[in-house]
Amino acid sequence: MSRRQVGSTRRVGDSGSFPFVGALHSKSRSSPLLSICLVLVGACLLIGYAFSGPGMFKSIREVSKVTGDYSCTSEVQRAIPLLKNAYGDSMRKVLHVGPETCSVVSTLLKEEETEAWGVEPYDVEDADSHCKSLLHKGLVRVADIKFPLPYRSKSFSLVIVSDALDYLSPKYLNKTVPELARVASDGLLLFAGNPGKQKAKVAELSKFGRPAKMRSSSWWNRFFSQTNLEENEAASKKFEKAASKISYTPACQVFHLKPLH
Secondary structure (H helix, E strand, O other): OOOOOOOOOOOOOOOOOOOHHHHHHHHHHHOOOHHHHHHHHHHHHHHHHHHOOOHHHHHHHHHHHHHHHOOOOHHHHHHHHHHHHHHHHHHEEEEEEEHHHHHHHHHHHOOOOOOEEEOOOOOOOOOOOHHHHHHHHHEEOOOOOOOOOOOOOOEEEEEEEOOOOOHHHHHHHHHHHHHHHOOEEEEEEEEEEOOOOOOOOOOHHHHHOOOOOOOOOHHHHHHHHHOOEEEEEEHHHHHHHHHHOOOOOOOEEEEEOOOOH
């Protein structure tokens, strides 16, 4: 939404209800120092607006977001065109697991020949009307992913997870990740935070009950090996090839895994 400039049509000479404007103008002609001070004050205000206001400075805040409290769920939505290239027909029945899953499901449902469902691991008391509608239709449900999912094996062709596993301890990961792979028929896709590059939002700390644990790729690879999960090399190569064509570099770690059969 653009910010409307207040008073942009007022002329300098229209002092009207501001009688001191004319006096200030006459003083500025005889005092160059005052003009310099006004310029400096204006520059300071402009810099402050750059880091707090909307509009043309939005990109600055986006850069800060990527290096700070970036959401891997947002990354999923950005990567959907690449995922279609990498997974093809496997995008026909998709389950997304993670916070803000309503937004991901809504985006996926706009894709042709794609059915989508979502699991929200945390409360949705503040959900908007659209999310509540998805909950009412059964397309999105709230479930604690530390326990078995309410789905049969191979219920979905592709299972995508984001911003959920970083909050689980290894004790629960040992149960949750294989369970996610169980309900997938073609592939399991994990989006995880980058250590040293991302941090959880302050609001999420109270919501999730514990701070996020950003684990390295080597840690995840050891974990996958211990839980008998194999990399989906074919999907991984297609994803990387599609990403290189548009110079796309994920802000989160992306792991392509084979399902458990």
